[in-house]
Amino acid sequence: MGHRTVAFKWLPHARTDWQTFTDARKEAARLWNDMVVRHQRIRRLNWRWPSRRRWERWAKCRYPRLHSQSVQQIIGEFDEAIRSARQLRQKGDLAARYPWKLHRYRDVIYTNQAARIVGGDVILPNGGRKALRVHLPPNLILPGRLIEARVSYGRVLLVCEVPDEAHPAQTSIGVDLGVNTLIAATDGDQALLISGREAKATVQWCNKRLASLSAKQSHRVKGSRRWKRLQRRKHRMVCKARNRVRDITHKATAIVREAFPAAAVYVGEPFNDAARKVGRKQAQQVSSACNSQLIGQLDYKCSGATTVPEPYSSQTCPVCGCRQRCRRTYTCQQCGYSAPRDVVGALNILRRGKHGALVQSTHVPTRITYLRPRCRSSSGGHPARSSRQREAARF
Numbered sequence: 001m002g003h004r005t006v007a008f009k010w011l012p013h014a015r016t017d018w019q020t021f022t023d024a025r026k027e028a029a030r031l032w033n034d035m036v037v038r039h040q041r042i043r044r045l046n047w048r049w050p051s052r053r054r055w056e057r058w059a060k061c062r063y064p065r066l067h068s069q070s071v072q073q074i075i076g077e078f079d080e081a082i083r084s085a086r087q088l089r090q091k092g093d094l095a096a097r098y099p100w101k102l103h104r105y106r107d108v109i110y111t112n113q114a115a116r117i118v119g120g121d122v123i124l125p126n127g128g129r130k131a132l133r134v135h136l137p138p139n140l141i142l143p144g145r146l147i148e149a150r151v152s153y154g155r156v157l158l159v160c161e162v163p164d165e166a167h168p169a170q171t172s173i174g175v176d177l178g179v180n181t182l183i184a185a186t187d188g189d190q191a192l193l194i195s196g197r198e199a200k201a202t203v204q205w206c207n208k209r210l211a212s213l214s215a216k217q218s219h220r221v222k223g224s225r226r227w228k229r230l231q232r233r234k235h236r237m238v239c240k241a242r243n244r245v246r247d248i249t250h251k252a253t254a255i256v257r258e259a260f261p262a263a264a265v266y267v268g269e270p271f272n273d274a275a276r277k278v279g280r281k282q283a284q285q286v287s288s289a290c291n292s293q294l295i296g297q298l299d300y301k302c303s304g305a306t307t308v309p310e311p312y313s314s315q316t317c318p319v320c321g322c323r324q325r326c327r328r329t330y331t332c333q334q335c336g337y338s339a340p341r342d343v344v345g346a347l348n349i350l351r352r353g354k355h356g357a358l359v360q361s362t363h364v365p366t367r368i369t370y371l372r373p374r375c376r377s378s379s380g381g382h383p384a385r386s387s388r389q390r391e392a393a394r395f
């Protein structure tokens, strides 16, 4: 069974609903903060981290403004955060932090044991308080059975269970994710390069503006009226940048789906380890790149995405197998094969996914298409038609 999430905008109308909504979000933050503080104390005293069941027993009746299922969900999320931080630290990543931030508000999660749909409304119970009634938008169709509802400020997410669709995979493609080239995809015959310049520019713009706003904020008293005004501006801007990046990734993955319909995708693993070795500036670009978002979208738009380890995939010649470093264009010094570096990476990922190893072959992509994710022709046609195509028969 797969899952699909539907999101829509929502804020309460009535005053009592606002109160319930705010109280529930504050209560969720209080639970999270209590756990953060207790976790710090337990670590300091070198005690054993209690089991989830024990936390659930501890939290019983302490948070009267939350449904018991919501309490259990938040405890589960916290436990998961602790576990993943511990695993990362055991692997040697000392930059991984345990949850430390204290929140004022937090999203409230309702499971399907608590939330239910009654006549076009989702009913969300909140412990002792009156249940919230969220009116579903009229054109919204849920793709399956409701599993979970998540309420954040201005937005409701509904997670539904969908049956797995069996689509026969005719072709398989290799995908290399990157920064300057957001997606390089190839099926062995033709290659598609989607520019990531716009996403990169958005991330850089966001970071630059955040830095300047933070500098302005540092002259103000924390919590003052002017400080809050700047804080609001920060949130607005981050939200805008996030929406723009999401739009870009959606359009980029839609291009891949249309170019290679129902293909099985092999995608290079996001290189978080590599991000630590490169410089600061580059690391920011890499970590801000939306790789996991792209993999998730490719997974449901094509017929499944499999991650493949990608070391040396863009440094190894696909024809003769010699290894060398290069800049944007790969030119082999032994056999003279030349292609954009990302095409070489995608081709090697495809071969590693298919055969389990880097196999050398003279069968290389002959047609390379360059695209921008949000470039549309004036006639409103498909973006692929407005692109320039280049023959890459340089081999």
Ligand SMILES: [Zn+2]
Residues within 6 Å of the ligand: 317, 318, 319, 320, 321, 322, 332, 333, 334, 335, 336, 337
């Ligand atoms: Zn070569």
